[in-house]
Amino acid sequence: QVQLVESGGGLVQPGGSLRLSCAASGSIASIASMAWYRQAPGKERELVARITSGGSTNNADSVEGRFTISRVNANNTVYLQMTSLKPEDTAVYYCNANLRRWGTASWYDYWGQGTQVTVSS
Helix, strand or coil, rough: CEEEEEEECEEEEECCEEEEEEECCCCCEEEEEEEEEECCCCCCCCEEEECCCCCCEEEECCCCCEEEEEEEECEEEEEEECCCCCCCEEEEEEEEEEECCCCCEEEEEEECCCCEEEEEE
């Protein structure tokens, strides 16, 4: 089976920085895109940033200019560099991958367990 494992979350002061990592492992033939989502208490899950296999990216308006998504394809790893963090960024951050497994022609979305990011003074 496919496994996505996030790391790097924690408590940070407003204006600080954090770097989230997500490593995908298992029977993976190809990854079309990887992304970060987040969900704050009482709110819907929202897309934060996405990166395709070709390297194109898109960010949510709320994080544009502050967050940067990147990917190391050879290691099936995606990063989210977060700077100028605000209390409004507090949420559980989830890693997502749209990928194809060996032995199938179908593409599916897979999710990590999530990592907590808390921005507070």
